[in-house]
Amino acid sequence: MSKRKNQGHMKSKNKTNSSEKHRGKQNTSRRKKSKENHKEIHGPPRGQKSISLVETCTGLSKEGKGVIQWQGKQLEVPFLLPGEKAEVNVFPKGRTVEAELKRVITSAEERVEPPCLYYYECGGCQLQHMSNQAQSHFKQERIDALMKPFGKPEPILTMDHPYDYRNKSHTTVGLNHKGQVIGGLYAQNTHEIIPMDKCLIHDPKADEIVQTIKDYLKNSKMEPYNEDTGRGFLRHVLVKVGKVSGEIMVVLVAASSEFKGKKNFVKAIRKAHPEITTMLLNVNRRSTSIILGDQEQILFGKGTITDTLCGLEFEISAKSFYQINPVQTEKLYGTAIEMAELNGKETVIDAYCGIGTIGLVASQKAGKVIGVEMNKGAVRNAVQNSKRNGVQNARFYQGDAGEFMVEMAARGEKADVVIMDPPRSGSDEAFLSSVVKLQPKRIVYVSCNPETQARDLKYLVKNGYEVEGIQPVDMFPQTYHVESVVKLVQKV
Numbered sequence: 001m002s003k004r005k006n007q008g009h010m011k012s013k014n015k016t017n018s019s020e021k022h023r024g025k026q027n028t029s030r031r032k033k034s035k036e037n038h039k040e041i042h043g044p045p046r047g048q049k050s051i052s053l054v055e056t057c058t059g060l061s062k063e064g065k066g067v068i069q070w071q072g073k074q075l076e077v078p079f080l081l082p083g084e085k086a087e088v089n090v091f092p093k094g095r096t097v098e099a100e101l102k103r104v105i106t107s108a109e110e111r112v113e114p115p116c117l118y119y120y121e122c123g124g125c126q127l128q129h130m131s132n133q134a135q136s137h138f139k140q141e142r143i144d145a146l147m148k149p150f151g152k153p154e155p156i157l158t159m160d161h162p163y164d165y166r167n168k169s170h171t172t173v174g175l176n177h178k179g180q181v182i183g184g185l186y187a188q189n190t191h192e193i194i195p196m197d198k199c200l201i202h203d204p205k206a207d208e209i210v211q212t213i214k215d216y217l218k219n220s221k222m223e224p225y226n227e228d229t230g231r232g233f234l235r236h237v238l239v240k241v242g243k244v245s246g247e248i249m250v251v252l253v254a255a256s257s258e259f260k261g262k263k264n265f266v267k268a269i270r271k272a273h274p275e276i277t278t279m280l281l282n283v284n285r286r287s288t289s290i291i292l293g294d295q296e297q298i299l300f301g302k303g304t305i306t307d308t309l310c311g312l313e314f315e316i317s318a319k320s321f322y323q324i325n326p327v328q329t330e331k332l333y334g335t336a337i338e339m340a341e342l343n344g345k346e347t348v349i350d351a352y353c354g355i356g357t358i359g360l361v362a363s364q365k366a367g368k369v370i371g372v373e374m375n376k377g378a379v380r381n382a383v384q385n386s387k388r389n390g391v392q393n394a395r396f397y398q399g400d401a402g403e404f405m406v407e408m409a410a411r412g413e414k415a416d417v418v419i420m421d422p423p424r425s426g427s428d429e430a431f432l433s434s435v436v437k438l439q440p441k442r443i444v445y446v447s448c449n450p451e452t453q454a455r456d457l458k459y460l461v462k463n464g465y466e467v468e469g470i471q472p473v474d475m476f477p478q479t480y481h482v483e484s485v486v487k488l489v490q491k492v
Contacts, residue, residue: 139480203243418438
């Protein structure tokens with residue numbers, strides 16, 4: 001539910017890296033250096049003066065960076081683990097101070113060799129230098145600390161195979177300084193493409209398809225788009241994979257709708273990958289960071305794919321939001337439905353319902369489900385998904401969920417359960433007050449940001465509710481992100 005650029009020299013200036021961004025290329029010599037103690041991991045940026053010091057890491061930040069103390073300041077150092085003694089480069093810049101790991105002198109037991117060749121330059125994963133057990137421990141401790149005022153969280157639900165889980169991948173294509181076709185993702189806070197061939201958390205099939213498309217560009221007249229000159233055609237490749245259905249969507253994001261050689265391209269890619277079920281051309285002429293444009297045409301297939309989640313079938317378009325880790329999503333939703341305590345008679349409000357996934361799952365055990373969502377396209381998808389699955393007891397409305405609930409309360413209507421799954425920013429007081437006015441017996445709060453969730457829980461606890469269950473779920477292995485589901489009940 002995270003909705004989300006190279007750490008350069010891994011400076012600790014609180015720059016958040018998205019789990020959707022996996023980029024960079026690391027040569028084998030650098031990888032070897034990162035494995036051995038007393039070897040340099042990163043050198044200082046060119047033209048920037050640094051202070052070298054040796055410090056011992058005392059803890060981890062919320063983003064999994066090592067914490068050290070320097071001149072009364074707490075600095076965050078990527079790739080450093082608690083208890084490790086290391087040489088660190090410090091870069092004073094006015095009131096701010098940046099730091100980077102130069103070499104590890106004494107390693108912690110939790111340190112492992114990152115399996116990804118691009119890890120130290122990519123930035124999309126932040127925890128691959130930790131063992132899986134250490135990653136889980138870090139996330140558990142973070143949730144425990146945030147939720148301490150409300151109760152003791154359950155042990156985090158982890159993933160048996162914490163790789164290959166992403167059902168969506170995005171690749172930017174371009175030319176390097178030699179004029180060669182490359183594909184990867186932008187370096188953090190730049191528009192410099194870091195080339196990469198494989199991401200260990202992507203679906204492997206998606207990376208194979210992207211590689212085929214890059215090879216096709218190298219041997220054809222189709223040109224990658226050049227942001228500086230405004231010339232060229234192909235900007236990005238988006239691939240979505242139905243993990244259960246096996247259906248695959250390929251979206252070419254281009255700077256123009258004039259697709260020369262379209263038939264030959266589709267024929268060649270389909271021949272190499274007959275598993276592709278639909279291909280689209282998306283036209284984006286804007287010079288912004290937004291990947292998809294508004295204009296879209298189908299090149300092959302029906303323009304959408306389907307996948308199954310919690311026993312229900314969902315239609316997925318190029319723009320629709322769908323959980324990127326379906327294996328862990330089933331655990332997340334299963335937990336939420338269990339906390340809702342449904343017996344077939346309840347009225348359930350699915351706030352921030354999106355395309356209706358969690359609401360439709362709840363409909364299997366509820367009396368009636370009402371989904372509310374601001375995005376018109378998402379509501380349209382929710383209605384279609386309801387019909388696709390033959391769901392008769394769910395209705396979806398476009399609008400502000402808070403206002404919707406206030407109007408319900410004014411009419412004297414009730415809801416037994418409110419399921420809320422807000423964005424990373426959490427909910428505002430207006431929405432939370434509307435939940436309180438409706439007075440549901442239970443609230444199930446699904447969050448992709450436990451910090452804003454903890455903030456919102458304080459309001460709900462002050463206004464008639466108490467926390468009865470807390471369940472963290474590791475939705476994004478190898479990254480610092482963690483989800484949390486909380487059950488609240490009306491105080492007696």
